[in-house]
Amino acid sequence: MENREFYIDHDGISLHAKLDFPENEGKCPLVIVAHGFTGHMEERHITAVASALNGCGFATLRVELYGHGKSGGSFRTHTIFKWVSELLTVIDYAAKLDFVTDLYLTGHSQGGLATVLAGGMNPDRLKAIIPLSPATIIKEGALKGDMLGAQFDPLNIPDTVEFPDGKLLDSAYFRTAQLLPIDEAAARFKGPVLIVHGDADEAVPYRCAVELQKKYENAKLVTIPGDDHCYDYHLDQVLEAVTSFMKNCCI
Secondary structure (H helix, E strand, O other): OOOEEEEEEEOOEEEEEEEEOOOOOOOEEEEEEEOOOOOOOOOHHHHHHHHHHHHOOOEEEEEOOOOOOOOOOOHHHOOHHHHHHHHHHHHHHHHOOOOEEEEEEEEEOHHHHHHHHHHHHOOOOOOEEEEEOOOOHHHHHHHHOEEOOEEOOOOOOOOEEEOOOOOEEEHHHHHHHOOOOHHHHHHHOOOOEEEEEEOOOOOOOHHHHHHHHHHOOOEEEEEEOOOOOOOOOOHHHHHHHHHHHHHHHOO
């Protein structure tokens, strides 16, 4: 099977996607791979995870979500609810591919948070999920009115919030983030969960991963000592954790 680059339609929004296959021919499991806030599918940690999974027999479907990469929509108007809704469409698409045996989902940072939420909505279709540095801090920040250096009144959110780097987000991002059903989603997913988090993460505190693990019935937390949000120092340990977990899931 040949690797493919294409677009998946979601209510008129084109989602940029890449499907990569392992060397073995025939049917195989597939892992959907999502990036994070301001990210895209070609980031070092995203391509490394996908490549490692391809190397041990899994197909991967990398996708860029609303307002990011080459997908439709603008960054300013994106919300996590939009991302989760798009992941539901991508899961529908992947489930219908004739070569797929089992379906998995992984995502980094905001994509990891979206993985938690989409996992809770698809406990019957996803064999396991892997939130990488999951940004559950987003809900906390939206409720407090303090997120990545942007400060606002959480009870009177302005139409637009500006970040220190000049990026803008409409208020819908924060209004919806305040009501994200993280606990409910974790409670509904009974399958295996792998959480990977660096204990020196500068964007999402390590405690978020510890707290998230406790919400699941069957979750393992792998700590990457001394590593940051995008695993700039010990990416090899992340890849080992992910591939070992996935091999065990398929036994």
